[in-house]
Amino acid sequence: MTEENLSRRHFLRAKFFNTLKSETEKTQGFSAIRPPWSIDVADFLQGCNRCGDCIAICETKILVKGEGDYPEVRFSEGECTFCQKCVEICQQPIFRSVDETPWQHKIEMTSACLTQQQVECRSCQDSCEMRAIRFRPQLNTVAQPILDLANCNGCGACIKSCPVSAINIINPV
Secondary structure (H helix, E strand, O other): OOHHHOOHHHHHOOOOOHHHOOHHHHHHOOOOEOOOOEOOHHHHHHHOOOOOHHHHHOOOOOEEEOHHHOEEEOOOOOOOOOOOHHHHHOOOOOEOOOOOOOOOOEEEEOOOOHHHHOOOOOHHHHHOOOOOEEEEOOOOOOOEEEEOOOOOOOOOHHHHHOOOOOEEEEOOO
């Protein structure tokens, strides 16, 4: 999420300074990431009754009560396995068909990546089942990451595995 999308509330809390952002805001941006297959944000917030059923049933415990007690994804807790349990248990019409793509989220690698400091690390590649992150060998230096965003499903597995929090999740839409 870019700084232009800064809400008035976050501006008044001085969240435009990177040093004042929480770890979640640094990796996921200001806007909360709703469960996979969620309808658009406005309709989701209007239709969700905040019962917490989806949070309780989440097998990887990445769904948490966020601002206003609405469910949101925290990739710092783990990854989304797209098990569909949150969709199945919800009694409200706030999810799209599971035949559709769960969401449009993708990852981006920041300059904080250890390979940029010539430190060998491939934890993100090791945790990526979709093989969206690969490392290209380099002569006389450390292999560098190559992102294949077409393969990235936005599950967030690489985010928790990164020892220096160098991976952010973005919504390219």
